[in-house]
Amino acid sequence: MITDAWEVTSVSNRIGERYSVLVFGQSHAPSIGCVIEGLPAGFKPDMDRVLSFMARRAPNGGALSTARKEADIPEILSGLNERGETCGAPLCMRIVNGDHRSKDYDALRDVPRPGHADYTAHVKYRGANDIRGGGQFSGRLTAPLCFAGALAMQLLAPMGIRVAARVRSIAGIEDAPMDMLRPDLDAISSDDLPVTDAERGRDMRAAIAEARAEGDSVGGVIECFATGVPAGLGEPMFGGVENKLAGALFGIPAVRGVEFGLGFAAAGLRGSRHNDGFAVSEDKGITALSNNHGGILGGITSGMPLVVRAAFKPTPSIGLPQRSVSLSRGTDETLSVAGRHDPCIVPRAVPVVEAVAAIVIYDLILTEGSGTSWS
Amino acid sequence: MITDAWEVTSVSNRIGERYSVLVFGQSHAPSIGCVIEGLPAGFKPDMDRVLSFMARRAPNGGALSTARKEADIPEILSGLNERGETCGAPLCMRIVNGDHRSKDYDALRDVPRPGHADYTAHVKYRGANDIRGGGQFSGRLTAPLCFAGALAMQLLAPMGIRVAARVRSIAGIEDAPMDMLRPDLDAISSDDLPVTDAERGRDMRAAIAEARAEGDSVGGVIECFATGVPAGLGEPMFGGVENKLAGALFGIPAVRGVEFGLGFAAAGLRGSRHNDGFAVSEDKGITALSNNHGGILGGITSGMPLVVRAAFKPTPSIGLPQRSVSLSRGTDETLSVAGRHDPCIVPRAVPVVEAVAAIVIYDLILTEGSGTSWS
């Protein structure tokens, strides 16, 4: 009864050691959600702030995103005591998925969309993968991540730790540079395209609109900062802050690259230009003179701001015709992906990157740190 | 609001679930080495091939590397039966470190070198970190990784899986492009600077020599391919091949960025240009028409070659004077790092990237796959 192919199983939807988030659901399953272990007991989440954070990710029907609107209302199934505080038990949150029109799933199942996981999931799960709306590979699964990240941010804030991201580029259009040593996080706009330079933002919007009009899509880069992170977090070799952040960020759909500090640009520099010197300052003690290292040396935080960037590929769902195959017939096919899709996933992914970064940082603190307090 | 200091402990030197490698040692400890769990019983390592692989990483006193020469002779302490085959028990390998001249460690301990982990390790371990030769942060710790990777490669080879890397760029000088769908791995030179275009290689050598002459250093990018990896490996969300490879590759000292397929370049493209169509071929069944996805879709292998790139910062040890501080006196200092250092770590890091990739791929196969055999 034992077969010799790969196991048709996965155990991969959980992240974190001491702040641990397990995401469940598929795009069209009855629910999506997550179970969070590691929330300190006695913490009363500010649900209004959670909802407004999650709203940044949800499609709003605007020019940047899909025409779909989703009201992602998290329902807490467990983990709170009678006073609404965390009680030490796992917190399970779910979002009920709306009813979806019945479709000819057999057709969808047969012709894999280029750039999507349709083909690889078909191989891995031997045809049993859920193809409805992208199944477990849908970007919709980032909603529970945002929930877990919003809680982590509320727990990080009293420690003086702030996580904020911006669109660094879309379609090759770069936002203005920011000082990595003293990033001005308040300069990031709070609209649906968070940048620091409004004009560049307008250019990005135009590029998105143009791609949409042509049935095409564009990608971009998100840059995330974390300030107030104390020095000494993270561990050598495989337990470094880079290892953990990268291992988590690649869990966001469409991420193809992750870099820290100057990242790939560092590869072209000389050491004398790249190294960050140290100096003694009156008020802060020892500080770095620049932050090309992005707040991490040897996997360990230096006390300077964390700087991480994630590259997002262009949305694979496009209206233009593409070459594909029929899995059942073994024939070449042409496919146009119908439906309402984001012409660029980057703006909505900004809070997702923040959420994942917050989850990782809070997990690092719980795993390596002393008993921490949120109050 | 953080109520105590961080734990002065680390548990971070181990990687892999079912092919698990724990690296131990410091640059000047009596030994460095590793313990490997998960080697299939009955496997007889080809030690000659292991040694020649490890020799690619060892400094050879040539123009590209440090003037030091190290003969890294692995000694196997456990894990083999009386016939020299793996027996199912953990295999412990150690390399005896040579005698090191006594030094004034107090001076080294006091002034952290820019770009190194001296400062962050000092904070984390409250001054007890081993500063001799970089301690546990030394690039020397990649020797045991190469040992473990060499064994993994010997186990992957009979499955038709081959892992090979090249220098993609040094100091901004790019090697010739390679077809990601059908990479010609045999075109990579087998000398101490593995490239495909000999002229670009000479330019890189010149850039390294120039930096060395000026007491400076340069960085670069390494590109690694794995061919023959079957489709269906890797898991959704946090268990994807990208997550695991990135989480491992950032364990190599000096890596600042990791990308797959087109990586950061994908962020500037349109979907119609980036998506890889599918087609039916006579002999291979379904294949992709291009490999911008680098062999991974949704975290799962597509059967196309894996393509991953890692950016290395310039060697932080440089002879030029740099600004630093005295940790004991709280004063500003100027530091010139004496001694023999690699002006560019990239050439010697090529086998390290291959080793880490092989470890991760073999671990994926053992973790997700059926019982595999090397014969």
Added chain:
Amino acid sequence: MITDAWEVTSVSNRIGERYSVLVFGQSHAPSIGCVIEGLPAGFKPDMDRVLSFMARRAPNGGALSTARKEADIPEILSGLNERGETCGAPLCMRIVNGDHRSKDYDALRDVPRPGHADYTAHVKYRGANDIRGGGQFSGRLTAPLCFAGALAMQLLAPMGIRVAARVRSIAGIEDAPMDMLRPDLDAISSDDLPVTDAERGRDMRAAIAEARAEGDSVGGVIECFATGVPAGLGEPMFGGVENKLAGALFGIPAVRGVEFGLGFAAAGLRGSRHNDGFAVSEDKGITALSNNHGGILGGITSGMPLVVRAAFKPTPSIGLPQRSVSLSRGTDETLSVAGRHDPCIVPRAVPVVEAVAAIVIYDLILTEGSGTSWS
């Protein structure tokens, strides 16, 4: 010398590496449930069999258990495709908890019940633990375990593996001995007190009734068998079948001891009596001549039936007055636990032990074995 308090967090409700079950909920939370990772894709659970298995655990208002009746209807929130098959995504199941009468929780919170986790949870979670109905420590949390175990059993059955348990003793009354080498699992009664000797069963029922009448409770031992488990499963030292089964079984509330084969009785025997010889049999090849080792030697299965026993303490909730304290006032108090409680948890725990054993065995097979199939 301990410099701060413990973290008020827990990350402990998950078990299994490749068949991984995360249990969530508290007795009076909106829901209890579990998320299962590792179900092979394409498996269609037989929900009728799941429900009938879960019914064995649920209180039925009979003589053996609490007067409460609970209809535990599992609702699947995710993990199935449009055909009702597992799709490779985590399967989330929840059971809606009934409405509970409002109570004066402050009183419950103030006086910890002897034998319960009230006091230790109060210390750990600094007073934020959920005390309603035992919170996360409630035996009610074993319902999701039974769900996950029922699925594991359906996946084990086609491999010829069967898991069955019986009440070995209650209140010191022992069921008839069973041959550990060739256990007759069909001889175990399928009523609400699974034993092989009906008369001993009647004696046990009488002992339970007597304890109930006196406002007291009794404990017992459950013995679990697994037949058809192939030789070679389990790993040396800390990955042994005993380690994993014991590590899981102690997760069932009220378990105070776990033993394998002859268990504690082995400590009183001589080696010549305890050792199980080997012989060659015509049809089965090499077999053991007896099974004092309970199917495990060196942590690895021998192919003989697994035999494991778990000791359950008497239900701590009793009507008789007990000494306790007021946490708020720091005074001695007398407490009588009102309400409807099981005078003996052992009969209802029989399927829970089976479920946990099935989860562990199926996880061992997925973790160590080749890709397995249920069909």
Added chain:
Amino acid sequence: MITDAWEVTSVSNRIGERYSVLVFGQSHAPSIGCVIEGLPAGFKPDMDRVLSFMARRAPNGGALSTARKEADIPEILSGLNERGETCGAPLCMRIVNGDHRSKDYDALRDVPRPGHADYTAHVKYRGANDIRGGGQFSGRLTAPLCFAGALAMQLLAPMGIRVAARVRSIAGIEDAPMDMLRPDLDAISSDDLPVTDAERGRDMRAAIAEARAEGDSVGGVIECFATGVPAGLGEPMFGGVENKLAGALFGIPAVRGVEFGLGFAAAGLRGSRHNDGFAVSEDKGITALSNNHGGILGGITSGMPLVVRAAFKPTPSIGLPQRSVSLSRGTDETLSVAGRHDPCIVPRAVPVVEAVAAIVIYDLILTEGSGTSWS
């Protein structure tokens, strides 16, 4: 190249999350040893105390143990800085194995010894297991555990935590009972048979001598106490102190059962007799009135002494003839195990149980606790 049997690999020799010990070696490999991660930086081990602790486990040629004498001298290969303090890097320790006489291993390999792992290891590793001296299943592998435990004890001591075990019974002869609430650990004799009642100890010695004279062996029970453990350690469900201690203790060869507090005896009691009441005491605040719960309620420590017992089977190596088989010929055989063996492993296992308990407790403190300090 993929086969369909179980994987012939193991990843099981490591225990602990934040104080993590990986044991390597086989009985006749060049070395045995361990790698410890999680030692706090700046700790200077007292090697004299380590050696005297390890000496309690080593065979001394006396009446209780094998006639072999082993001088287990730990050599530290990594993990210390130039001042002999832990530096945050993994500490690797090895013990060089003595030269062993060449033997006819083929004969040993062919006829599995009853009660040993010979047969199961043969199946698992397809005949490649190391059979020399028991290979990786040898009790000799407990020497590195004692090393790691000795360090843990030195780190626990300044926190006021003490771990001590005794022989509770051998061959059915029971040592005197001890008050579980206020155990007098100083009453345990410090000779090679640690008991509290010298006369019972003499009876045990006589039973061992008698078994030895008859070419047979005896088993026994070890009882371990840990005092000073603060309340609130351990986590619900699968992260409980019982789960972790049991999961570790079954890693000691020959352990067949583990129980806490009253253990299996609790199963025969009524709740009114078993429940431990609480009271307020002037000096200690809230305490339990008895300790049938063995210091653990709901998986969480109560502040009362931890009490755990492990049952050891009789040494399987006996001189008396036993039935076995020839694996190569498929014939029945008679086997007498020659050589020098412990007629009872229990006395030498006492420090091993202490070591494992100390490792688990220290790991719990690092994992769940705040930054702790040993000074």
